[in-house]
Amino acid sequence: MQGTSKKKLWKKDYTYFLLFTGLALVGFLLFYLYPIIRTLLLSFTDKTIFALSYDFKGFENYIYALTKDTLFWQSIKQSFIYAFFSGIAVLITSMVLALLLSSKVRGIVFFKTVYMLPFIIPSFAVGAVYKNLFNPYNGFVNEILRLFGVKNLPLWYAGPDTALLTMIIISSFGFGVKMLVFLAAIQGVSKEYYEAAMVMGASKWRRFVSITLPLISPMLFFNVILITIDGLKSFNLAFVMGNGDGWPSNSTLLFPIYMFKTAFNSPFRLGYASAMAYIFFLIILALTGIQFLLSRFYVEKDVS
């Protein structure tokens, strides 16, 4: 009797589970799982977008990308440089802002809103605005530098040696969600710890290093993962800054842009782009694994 009612209860729970997750599940299967599997299959073929038929090529696409395609490696290298430096910049800006916003000053809601604005504006629009600011000929930034008497003004996004750096500078303002994560974590730290530390005469820096940082380390780890993946798959900003073409001189050619160009620009090599996507996926997977290993050294397990 009890077994039957347990079974009924399980069935009821399961029905609710399906009801509430059904829509998401259909979406996941159609728009994520199917493309993931199809991309894997395509990566072993010479399929182009406009071709009706295609041949199975084994690992040829993978071998070509890994051994012959110099632009593939250049785009990977640039993606890593971009992800690393913009990651650090975003981490610092989001942490500093979260610390500032967690302080009790008048008008804090206004500042919270202002700092969230770039996050709610489409990144294409943000990119276009920054492109104007960093215009090497008559942009605001160079006008300011000119006022200070700087002679050799930077070319910013127009220089092959400075375009990626410009993107990194701009991306450091993309703190939005990460700042909120830090803010929530900081606000979750009990005041008692700080009060005790203050009684013991700990400086602000000491309190940050010894209390705040260890207690928000799980969120720090979460943000590090988020920022790394965001940086590696960054597309919109590079698309705007490099006119969708890695301009100038392929210096803003991040991996997602190169993959997109390979698949959707002439000669439309979809199979090869799929192989590149999988290589990159494996690289990100490995990197995330390394980050999990490293997290042992800085993430506090017991924050209670």
Place this chain on the structure above:
Amino acid sequence: MKKFVVFCLSAVFAFTAFSFAGCQNGGGALKIALDLEDEGRYDELFDYFTETTGTEVSATYGQDISKLIGTANEPDIIKTSTVDILGMKESFLPLNDYIEKSGMDTGDYIDSVMQALTIDGNVYALPTSINTSLLYYNKDMFDESAEEIRATLGLSENESVYPNDTWTWEDFRKAGIALTKTEGGAYTQFGCETQIKWWGEWLVYVNQAGGSFYEAGSDNKVCALDSPEALEATEFFVKKSMGDETEKFAPNAVEAEGGFSFLSKKAAMILGGHTGDWYSYDALGLNWDIAVLPTPVDNPDARGGEISADAFGISVRSKKPDAAFEFLKLWAGEEGALKMYSYNKIGALKNMRELIAALPEEEQNGRDMDAFFAAVDKAVTLPAEQDFSKVCREIAMSELYKLFITGRGSETDVSAVLARIKTNVDNYYKNLAA
């Protein structure tokens, strides 16, 4: 509870069904995907087709065709070009049988365009409009600098200061310098625009100088940019932007970011250009016209720039290939070409010049169409190589760009840059073949 479950399941089902239904489009209409700027321009042609055949045409604008292929939204009529056809041909129905049945004569179209659209004897698309390299000029800016141009070109008061078919690169340069203005040491306008983000201008000079991108007989797999002709052409192209005051009449890469363009009325000429921009020039109220390209000094018979064509073919998956061909036939034929001429689309028919000349004056666009067709006669098609645009963008233009900046990352040795492009292009093809 049961009712609630049924309701929820129905909702999920309905959502999924509507999602898929949303992918279906057009019903019985003939589907076509056009560029965003084409919105409204074809309505008259669609209406005319519907009136004469009873088949409706449903157009979408601004959608990337590469993302529609294989979907339920795939158009019946697909846009391609003489540049892209090699990479796209498998999605197109060969039109030979349709052409034969309809009595159409592909000989009515410009030969080089038709050759580009014919692969292994199969015609995959019909050309609807052409583009060729021209010298565009702003009449107002020329009028404002008429005195200086006359002085530098040695023209009398009665002679026109506008570019004409006798112009050489030297005349182009001299006039360009006369049209370049400064104020307080800063440039306020340039004689000519610089196109460094695509090959449109640079390759014109290379062709005109007698050079080519690929070596003849190499099946378009070996780069020929180490030739003296390519060097001469590229040096002219670079000096135009980076030379001293006796050579510079166009913006460098940084100045180009300052908005010195033909469109913004801060550059008096543009070499190469595109007929697709005519609409914008008119919309912005530019007082402009066209001339044939200036030729290298002592070589008035030099080859012209490039000729390319927008073309449309029928999807192999189309369920209405007959109706689609009827529409293509109308569009690429005389009637369609004349209807589209008012939107600055110039058909690829050999007799287009006569068709335009026969139009009432108010229906002619007022441009020097003799110059246009003279340029067409001298123009050459781009190499029939499916990786050409990729190689040109990713290897050639990305290296050439370094010649247009100063400071970090810049280059000054033109021959070294061309040699590097050749090495990289050759390696690209070797690797691809391997």
